[in-house]
Amino acid sequence: MAETDRIAEPWGTRTPYAPGEPWPVRVDRQLAEGLTEEDIDSWAQSATILHSNGDGLDIAVKDGRIVGVRGREIDRVNHGRLGPKDLFGWQANNAADRLARPLIRRGGELVATGWDTAMDAVAGRTAQLLEERGPSSIGFYTSGQLFLEEYYTLALIGHGGIGTNHMDGNTRLCTATAAEALKASFACDGQPGSYTDIDHADVIALYGHNMAETQTVLWSRILDRLAGPNPPKIICIDPRSTPVAQAATIHLAPKPGTNVPLMNALLHEIVANDCVDHDYVTRHTVGFDELTKQVHDWPVERAAEACDVSADDIREAARLVGRAERLVSTVLQGFYQSHQATAAAVQVNNVHLVRGMLGKPGCGVLQMNGQPSAQNTRECGADGDLPGFRNWSNEEHVKDLGRVWNIDHMQIPHYSQPTHLMNIMRYVEDGSIRFLYVSGTNPAVSLPELARVRQILSQDRLFLVVQDIFLSETAQLADVVLPAATWGEKTGTFTNADRTVHLSEKAVEPPGEARSDLEIFIDYAHRLGLTDKDDQPLVKWTDAEGAFEAWKECSAGRPCDYTGLSYDKLRGSGGIQWPVNDEHPDGTEHIYVDGEFWSDPSYCENYGRDLVTGASLEPTEYEAMNPHGKAVIKAAEYVPPHEQTSEGYPFILTTGRTIYHFHTRTKTGRAPQLERAAPEVWVEVASGDAREHGWTEGDLLRISTARGRVEAKLRIGGVRPGVVFLPFHYGYWDTACGYKPEADDGRAANELTITDWDPASKQPLFKNAAAKVERVSSGADATAVALENAGAVGGPQ
Amino acid sequence: MTKTALAIRELHRSENHLAGQLLRMSERNKANHEIFHLARDLARWSCEHVHELARVGHDYDLELDAEASHDPSIVAKMRQKGSELLGGHHDPGLLLLADLRKTHRMAAGVSLDWEILAQTAQALKDRGLLALSRRCHPQTLRQLRWANETLKENAPQIIATP
Numbered sequence: 001m002a003e004t005d006r007i008a009e010p011w012g013t014r015t016p017y018a019p020g021e022p023w024p025v026r027v028d029r030q031l032a033e034g035l036t037e038e039d040i041d042s043w044a045q046s047a048t049i050l051h052s053n054g055d056g057l058d059i060a061v062k063d064g065r066i067v068g069v070r071g072r073e074i075d076r077v078n079h080g081r082l083g084p085k086d087l088f089g090w091q092a093n094n095a096a097d098r099l100a101r102p103l104i105r106r107g108g109e110l111v112a113t114g115w116d117t118a119m120d121a122v123a124g125r126t127a128q129l130l131e132e133r134g135p136s137s138i139g140f141y142t143s144g145q146l147f148l149e150e151y152y153t154l155a156l157i158g159h160g161g162i163g164t165n166h167m168d169g170n171t172r173l174c175t176a177t178a179a180e181a182l183k184a185s186f187a188c189d190g191q192p193g194s195y196t197d198i199d200h201a202d203v204i205a206l207y208g209h210n211m212a213e214t215q216t217v218l219w220s221r222i223l224d225r226l227a228g229p230n231p232p233k234i235i236c237i238d239p240r241s242t243p244v245a246q247a248a249t250i251h252l253a254p255k256p257g258t259n260v261p262l263m264n265a266l267l268h269e270i271v272a273n274d275c276v277d278h279d280y281v282t283r284h285t286v287g288f289d290e291l292t293k294q295v296h297d298w299p300v301e302r303a304a305e306a307c308d309v310s311a312d313d314i315r316e317a318a319r320l321v322g323r324a325e326r327l328v329s330t331v332l333q334g335f336y337q338s339h340q341a342t343a344a345a346v347q348v349n350n351v352h353l354v355r356g357m358l359g360k361p362g363c364g365v366l367q368m369n370g371q372p373s374a375q376n377t378r379e380c381g382a383d384g385d386l387p388g389f390r391n392w393s394n395e396e397h398v399k400d401l402g403r404v405w406n407i408d409h410m411q412i413p414h415y416s417q418p419t420h421l422m423n424i425m426r427y428v429e430d431g432s433i434r435f436l437y438v439s440g441t442n443p444a445v446s447l448p449e450l451a452r453v454r455q456i457l458s459q460d461r462l463f464l465v466v467q468d469i470f471l472s473e474t475a476q477l478a479d480v481v482l483p484a485a486t487w488g489e490k491t492g493t494f495t496n497a498d499r500t501v502h503l504s505e506k507a508v509e510p511p512g513e514a515r516s517d518l519e520i521f522i523d524y525a526h527r528l529g530l531t532d533k534d535d536q537p538l539v540k541w542t543d544a545e546g547a548f549e550a551w552k553e554c555s556a557g558r559p560c561d562y563t564g565l566s567y568d569k570l571r572g573s574g575g576i577q578w579p580v581n582d583e584h585p586d587g588t589e590h591i592y593v594d595g596e597f598w599s600d601p602s603y604c605e606n607y608g609r610d611l612v613t614g615a616s617l618e619p620t621e622y623e624a625m626n627p628h629g630k631a632v633i634k635a636a637e638y639v640p641p642h643e644q645t646s647e648g649y650p651f652i653l654t655t656g657r658t659i660y661h662f663h664t665r666t667k668t669g670r671a672p673q674l675e676r677a678a679p680e681v682w683v684e685v686a687s688g689d690a691r692e693h694g695w696t697e698g699d700l701l702r703i704s705t706a707r708g709r710v711e712a713k714l715r716i717g718g719v720r721p722g723v724v725f726l727p728f729h730y731g732y733w734d735t736a737c738g739y740k741p742e743a744d745d746g747r748a749a750n751e752l753t754i755t756d757w758d759p760a761s762k763q764p765l766f767k768n769a770a771a772k773v774e775r776v777s778s779g780a781d782a783t784a785v786a787l788e789n790a791g792a793v794g795g796p797q
Numbered sequence: 798m799t800k801t802a803l804a805i806r807e808l809h810r811s812e813n814h815l816a817g818q819l820l821r822m823s824e825r826n827k828a829n830h831e832i833f834h835l836a837r838d839l840a841r842w843s844c845e846h847v848h849e850l851a852r853v854g855h856d857y858d859l860e861l862d863a864e865a866s867h868d869p870s871i872v873a874k875m876r877q878k879g880s881e882l883l884g885g886h887h888d889p890g891l892l893l894l895a896d897l898r899k900t901h902r903m904a905a906g907v908s909l910d911w912e913i914l915a916q917t918a919q920a921l922k923d924r925g926l927l928a929l930s931r932r933c934h935p936q937t938l939r940q941l942r943w944a945n946e947t948l949k950e951n952a953p954q955i956i957a958t959p
Contacts, residue, residue, distance in 0.1 A: 165953070416871045416950045426829060430887045434959040613835065613943035642834050755830045 003442055006030075007677045010084045010659050011212070011220045016228035017325075020200055020337040025260070027080035029058055030087035031068035031217030040067070043188075044507035045571065047075075049145060050085040050662040052175075052369035053215040054496020056550070056575055057082060059090070060486050060508040066093050066488050066508055077195060077500055081353035081661035083216030085662060086673050090488070092667035092697035093508075098469055099483035100512020110471075110481060115513065115523075118480050118773065122437070123527035125463045125479075129435050130162065135413075139166035139424045139433045142382050144174060144371025145663075147492025150517040151373070153243045153539060154439070154556070155381035157521060161538045162673055165413035166433060167384045169377035170441040171422040172763060174370030177336035178380050179385075180761035181345035181367050183606035184634050185353065186592070187599035187626070189378055189389055190559050192352070193328065193364020194577065194589050195498045198222055200362025203324035205235040207348055208259070208334015209368060212243035213659035214685035223247070233324075235317050237262065238334050239654060239720045250317045250572075253720045254307035256652045256768045257339045257641035261491060262620045264638070265303030268295040270354060272773075275322030280356030284595030286626050287633035291350060294635035306638070308720075326362025333370065333656065338767040342760035343611040343636035350633050359593040366497065371663075373494035379560045380551065384418025387551075388558035389598075389605040392417065395621060396602070404554050406532040417616060420762035421447075422755070429456045431560060437465045439517055444473035445664040449707050450762050454740055462624075467520060470613035470666050473731050473739040484508065484517050485510030491544045492518070493570065499577040501562070503570035512588045556581075557606075558599045559591075566613070592631075600629030611636050614759030641768050643754050649687075649770035651724045653705060655749040656767075661729040669734060681747045683712040684725040685773065690716045698779025705771045707752030709744055713779060724773055728766065801917055802857035807872075808910040809850040809861045815903045815940070816843035816865040822896045824876035828884030829893065836900075839943060840865075842936040843907075848928035849929055856925075894948060901944035908937045912913065 003432055004012055006028070013025040031037070041059040056075025060068035069090055075078035102118035103110040129137045138755050140158050151169075158167040171179075178562055179189045186192070198204065226247060236248035236258075245251040254262045266442040270276065272291050281288050300318075303309035314762040321327060329352065335344045349365055357363035369375060381387035390397035392414040401591065402409030425447070427433040436457075447453045457464060457477045469486045489510040495501045510516070515523075522539050530538040541547045545567050555562045564587075566578035576587040598604060607622035609615060611634065617625070645652060660677040661668040664755070668674045683701055696700065699714045703724060712726060719725045726749035732739050741751070752771060757764045798806075819840035821909035826832040844865040851863035867873075884890045918926035 133959050134957060136954055415953060416946075419954075422830070427826070427954055429885060430890065431885065432887045432890075434956055610939055610942065613839065613939050613946075614831075615939065615942040615946040639838055642837070754836055757831070758832070759835060 004088050004110070006084045007660070007673055010216050012081065014227045015224050016436060017199070019225070023079050023199060023224060025073045025079045025719065027071050027073050028082040028087065029068065029070035030492055035062065035067055041785065043070070044488070044505040044598070045072070045691050046488065046504040046507070047372070047496070047502035048082065048086040049372040050089045050667065051083070051215055052371055052374060052497045053077065053217050054494070054502060054575065055082055055086065055217050055374065056502060057086060059493050061507050064508055066090050070184060072574065076574045077496065077498070078217045081217045081220055082501055085668060085674060086762060088671040089662070089667050091672070092670040093486060093488055095470070095670040096469070098511045098514070099272035099481065100514055102229060102483060102513070103481035105479045110476070110478070110611030113388070118482060119523055119527055121480050121522055122465050125435055126162070126528060130562070133434060134282070135162050135164040136166065136597050137432065137434045138162055138164045140164070141421060141424060141436060141441065141443065142169045143379065144171045144374035144377050145440050146367070146373060146517050147490070147494050147544070148373065148376040148551060149492045149544045150521060151353040151376050151380035151382035152387060152551045153518060153521045153547055154538060155387050156405060157525050159381060159386070159412050161525060161528065163411050163413060165384070165416070166419040166424050166427065167382065168421040168424060169374070169383045170446065171371065171374040171377045171383050173446060174333070174336070175374040175378070176383070176763040177341040177758060178331070178367035178369060178448040179383070179759040180342045180360070181331070181349060184342060184346045184611070184632065184760070185349035186597050186631055187604035187606055187608065188559055189605055190591055190598065191497060191499050192358050192592050193366040193498065195221070196589060197328045197362050197364035198225060201232045201326045201328040202362070203233045203235065203320050203327050203328045205321060205327070205329045206244050207237045207329065208336070208338065209330045210238060210240070210242040210244055210334070211330060212692040213657055214332060214370070216659065219244070221718055228255045232631050233320050237319060239723050240656070240725060241718050250313055250320065252309050252317060254309055254719070255795065256654050256723060259335055259338055259344035260340045260636055261298060261303040261306040262309070262314070263344055264295045264298035264636070265300050265314050266321060267291065267347060267350060267354070268298050269300060269315060270322045270351065271295055273318070273322055276354045276708070277356030280595060281354055285353050285631045285633050285770060287635070288354065290419065291354070291633045294637060309637045310690045324355070324357070327352065327355060327357045328362065328364050328366070330366040330368055332368045334767065335762070336763055338640060339641040339765055340611070340636065341758035341763050346611065346634050347636060353631050353633050359590050359595070361590070363592070375495040375497065375499070379495070379555070379679070384420065386414070388555045389560055390558070391605050391607070393607065393616065394602070405538070406534065407538070408533060422757050422762060422764060425453070425456055428459070428462055431461055434461055435463045437467070438474060439467040442472040442474045442664045442666065442731070444477060445748050446728070448750055450746070450748055450750045451708055452755065454588045468691045469514070469543070470733070471659060472664065472666055473733055476739040482520055483512065483514040484520065485514050490516035490518070492568060493548060500575040501565060501578060502575050503567060503568065518547060547728070595631070597629055597631050599626060599631065601627065603629070608632060608634070609760050611760050612639055642756055643768065643770050645770045649671070649705065649772050651688055651726050651771045651773055652768045653703065653726065653752055653769040653771035655726050655728040655753065658727050658729065663729070664731045665729045666733070681710070681712045681727060682715050682732040684715050684718040686719050686721040686723065687716050688721050690714065693775070695775055696779065699768065700772050700776040700779060702745060702776050703751040703752060703771050705754070705769050707754065708746060710747055710749065710751050711745040711776060712747065724771060799857060801921065802854070802859055804910070804914050804917060805850055805854050805857055806859055806861065808907070808914055809847060809854065811907045811910050812843045812846045813865050816840045816847060817867060818900055818903050819843065820867055821876065822900060824873050825880055825896060826893060827880035834895065835943065839940050842923070842940065844872040846933045849933065853926065853929055867929065879959050887958065890951065894952060894955055895935070897944050897948040897951070901941060901948065904937060904941040904944060908934065908941055911937055
């Protein structure tokens with residue numbers, strides 16, 4: 001059988017299917033050069049980790065090393081398929097420069113040391129600060145890439161043991177708005193939709209979601225529907241001409257910063273044309289009148305002008321959405337990392353609420369995630385929220401958590417909303433946080449305004465701990481570096497964006513002395529001597545399965561109920577969707593069936609916020625507004641972006657991903673095929689803008705904002721006029737300096753981004769900065785950056 | 798001057814002061830990005846209210862400035878610079894609490910002034926004035942809640958951490 005080049009054809013071959021039919025199986029596999037399946041010693045069950053899709057796979061092992069992957073054909077998510085990052089990314093596990101020993105800073109240099117020395121330093125500094133400055137001098141910043149068991153253990157240590165309010169995950173950068181939008185509309189996190197809704201939909205709307213590059217396997221599912229009989233209509237909302245835009249029936253490319261006007265105009269049309277399910281709205285929602293008032297002010301013409309899109313296109317999109325019988329909507333970073341993120345994402349929920357399209361096949365909202373285990377960061381409380389979607393402003397919920405953890409509930413901070421990442425960084429900056437424990441993430445490349453971030457993380461008064469698998473840019477600034485085991489080297493579970501739980505088994509030993517994040521966290525807790533109210537160790541488990549069993553108890557009766565799951569049940573399965581309990585022993589494909597929500601005042605996770613000011617509703621206000629636990633239709637007014645273009649900075653800079661890389665390239669940059677496919681940063685400029693300035697393909701351009709400068713080679717096209725696009729993956733670990741630009745011009749897009757965030761979700765803005773662009777040198781004699789495969793990807797040329 | 802005109806003039810004055818306070822607080826907290834941006838967004842509401850009150854004031858023979866008054870940009874820049882210089886220090890956080898307390902107090906005053914105007918409008922059956930206060934007063938209440946919540950959020954770190 002001829003092998004498909006999955007770099008050139010990232011979505012593989014088509015397996016068309018009709019609405020309501022099962023998606024055909026197609027098993028994708030990739031083994032190391034020269035090996036066949038007969039050579040494999042063993043296979044270990046797992047799922048994909050370089051995006052949020054959660055595709056089931058088996059890891060191939062030979063001679064104690066990972067040598068490949070194969071999609072699991074029985075998995076409900078992917079039916080055997082894998083994307084390019086999964087097919088090649090596993091090679092990073094075997095990279096020669098994996099961290100294999102703890103490092104500690106001595107005389108300004110990081111030197112290898114033993115675990116005891118490293119952990120004594122980490123626990124010692126924590127204990128000293130607790131004594132001298134209290135728990136608010138301690139902060140934790142974790143990931144969307146660890147396992148459930150690790151987040152839950154960390155949440156217990158931070159909230160229950162140390163008692164700090166300063167804990168967040170890098171999910172703040174990717175999925176905080178998904179969580180916040182769900183809390184705003186349904187008073188609780190939890191994905192309403194299911195991937196299987198795609199099998200039934202007649203209209204699929206993708207809001208700021210370049211699914212073709214962020215979730216390739218889910219996009220294959222849509223491509224297979226498009227290739228089959230009675231294909232769905234596709235609506236794409238994106239300022240870039242992505243592969244999704246090219247497959248769309250209607251593509252709306254709004255000016256960055258105008259998602260709310262666009263959504264309000266869509267809702268205006270839906271209301272004006274009376275495409276409203278009035279029965280559903282009356283029985284299952286509150287707030288519809290306020291919405292009609294708000295969208296009344298946004299007729300299509302007004303939005304068309306604000307967004308700079310054609311009024312007819314908005315009308316046509318509204319007609320498709322308004323007449324859909326089975327509507328699926330997905331939302332991602334084009335909304336989440338933009339100005340008024342939550343306000344815009346909530347309007348997508350509103351479309352489904354006013355149309356009564358939730359909780360049945362083909363009718364779902366997917367407020368997507370960016371990372372493989374972001375859902376677990378949120379549900380376990382490693383993003384600062386309380387575990388099990390407990391409500392921090394509901395005293396009974398906090399007491400209940402105290403019961404589960406056998407501690408005095410006063411120990412658990414709940415006097416205000418948890419400190420989000422950007423405020424954690426602010427407290428590190430002002431010196432009130434003196435200890436920051438970073439696990440599985442790389443803020444020195446992924447946060448906005450990097451010059452500021454480097455300054456904050458380099459302070460002498462800060463004790464910085466970095467737990468990672470490579471010496472990342474952030475690790476190079478650390479006082480102690482802890483070498484971690486990763487996927488394939490440890491056991492645990494994780495949950496994807498449609499609530500599917502997968503077990504990921506240990507396939508091989510970690511390199512050198514590296515340990516699982518779970519082992520390291522437990523060791524930290526014991527060295528700190530954290531105990532419960534009976535003077536027993538606070539963390540009562542010693543392995544992943546023990547942590548999972550403890551988590552089941554914590555989740556009991558909550559929306560994310562895991563009590564019906566076990567490692568044994570997951571082993572050999574094709575993924576199971578929570579809640580799983582006595583009532584739903586095989587999992588739950590659709591939540592919110594028949595307009596039943598988790599929004600009762602005594603049960604809900606959150607009372608909601610003002611989408612402009614971010615101020616929380618008081619319990620009494622929420623009870624008065626929504627006494628019967630319905631869904632909340634929340635209207636949003638438009639607020640102009642804080643940073644506007646000017647004569648000096650005439651372009652709008654937006655940042656994003658490529659299909660071949662993940663996060664800050666720490667893994668994908670070490671997989672040769674992926675690295676070759678996208679080796680260098682580039683910048684996209686609309687052809688009209690390039691022509692006007694006399695720039696040609698391959699020219700070296702300098703992009704500047706008030707905060708910094710980046711040099712990148714030009715690719716013409718792919719964005720709307722007036723916008724420039726930079727991929728955000730490229731940092732400095734594989735450059736001479738290692739963690740920062742050598743000269744004034746960097747290559748990390750975040751040298752340029754603004755320190756600003758959505759007031760409701762606290763997600764930073766990566767899609768809206770005023771920039772200027774100038775040519776540094778002509779690319780005429782330089783190597784062309786356009787990749788051979790760019791045409792096949794259909795994206796950046 | 799009628800007493801209604803007096804009430805409008807007083808509200809115009811208090812909204813104007815609130816706008817100024819929010820903008821000054823924004824500038825004094827350049828290093829505290831959330832306060833910097835949000836105080837500005839919220840000042841815009843007060844500026845719009847000032848504008849609206851000036852418009853309505855015409856019907857009551859009032860000559861009110863439609864633009865909220867604000868300090869010259871050089872003073873504003875100096876405040877921003879000052880905040881950036883102090884950005885690496887924790888103790889100035891106490892000034893933020895004082896600022897939030899003042900904002901809350903002023904917004905509470907504005908809210909009461911809107912209450913007075915709305916009640917008056919109802920007594921006089923003045924639909925225009927009533928509609929105006931129904932449009933603007935909720936935004937004042939949102940400014941008030943924001944000041945309260947921001948104080949709740951920041952106070953523990955500022956006070957409890959040395």
